[in-house]
Amino acid sequence: MVIFFFLVLHWYLSLFGQTFYLHRYSAHKMFTMSPFWEKYWYIFTWVTQGTSYLNARAYAILHRMHHAYSDTEKDPHTPHFFKEVFTMMMHTRRIYNGVLTGTVEVEPKFDKNFPVYPTIDKIADHIVTRLFFAGLYITFYIVFATHWWMFLLLPIHFLIGPIQGAVVNWAGHKYGYRNFPDEKDQSKNTLIFDFLMLGELFQNNHHHAGARPNFAAKWWEIDPVYPIIKLFDKIKIIKLVNIKY
Numbered sequence: 001m002v003i004f005f006f007l008v009l010h011w012y013l014s015l016f017g018q019t020f021y022l023h024r025y026s027a028h029k030m031f032t033m034s035p036f037w038e039k040y041w042y043i044f045t046w047v048t049q050g051t052s053y054l055n056a057r058a059y060a061i062l063h064r065m066h067h068a069y070s071d072t073e074k075d076p077h078t079p080h081f082f083k084e085v086f087t088m089m090m091h092t093r094r095i096y097n098g099v100l101t102g103t104v105e106v107e108p109k110f111d112k113n114f115p116v117y118p119t120i121d122k123i124a125d126h127i128v129t130r131l132f133f134a135g136l137y138i139t140f141y142i143v144f145a146t147h148w149w150m151f152l153l154l155p156i157h158f159l160i161g162p163i164q165g166a167v168v169n170w171a172g173h174k175y176g177y178r179n180f181p182d183e184k185d186q187s188k189n190t191l192i193f194d195f196l197m198l199g200e201l202f203q204n205n206h207h208h209a210g211a212r213p214n215f216a217a218k219w220w221e222i223d224p225v226y227p228i229i230k231l232f233d234k235i236k237i238i239k240l241v242n243i244k245y
């Protein structure tokens with residue numbers, strides 16, 4: 001039971017960092033926040049992602065490319081040019097690493113307006129830090145696992161970010177319905193209540209209105225992160241930019 005709670009907690013905390021901070025803030029700037037909160041959420045996102053830490057600049061650049069070139073050959077992760085999800089993710093990884101190391105040329109319009117903390121990034125991206133987090137997960141399992149097969153769940157912790165990315169990027173442009181059939185890409189809404197990916201599976205709604213902080217568009221759709229964003233706005237952790245929504 002403890003292991004199950006740990007897995008669920010890790011899944012949702014890391015996913016919250018991804019959707020709230022990397023996606024809606026770093027890539028889309030749907031809201032602003034003070035330097036204190038920007039740094040706080042940067043560290044939150046790092047610690048919750050742990051072994052599979054993602055750099056905010058590289059995330060923002062790849063994601064802006066995804067919106068600009070959705071489901072074309074210049075999209076870093078479209079399922080429509082790959083037979084299966086693993087090959088697609090390896091392709092995404094190559095572009096991500098290329099952006100980080102400077103071997104992939106980045107269009108200047110994508111390469112600005114995201115949080116940059118080189119010292120935190122240097123520590124978070126270091127192999128020793130990633131191994132430290134892996135050690136923490138393993139230790140937790142050694143202490144709390146009650147059956148041997150539970151250790152088979154450990155790879156989910158090690159690769160939690162890429163697994164979530166794979167689900168969203170593959171399913172979100174392949175399976176589901178479209179509220180906005182005129183969108184030129186193949187984006188879909190996969191779930192009506194996106195409890196699994198915290199709103200990320202409303203890809204069709206999101207591609208239709210990329211700056212809209214609520215990924216749900218119809219009254220019967222639920223994006224569980226939007227009420228949290230509204231609350232954060234109310235208690236002044238963030239300031240929503242698109243108040244018309």
Ligand SMILES: [Zn+2]
Binds near residue numbers: 066070173203207
């Ligand atoms: Zn998309």
Ligand SMILES: [Zn+2]
Binds near residue numbers: 027028206210
């Ligand atoms: Zn987006």
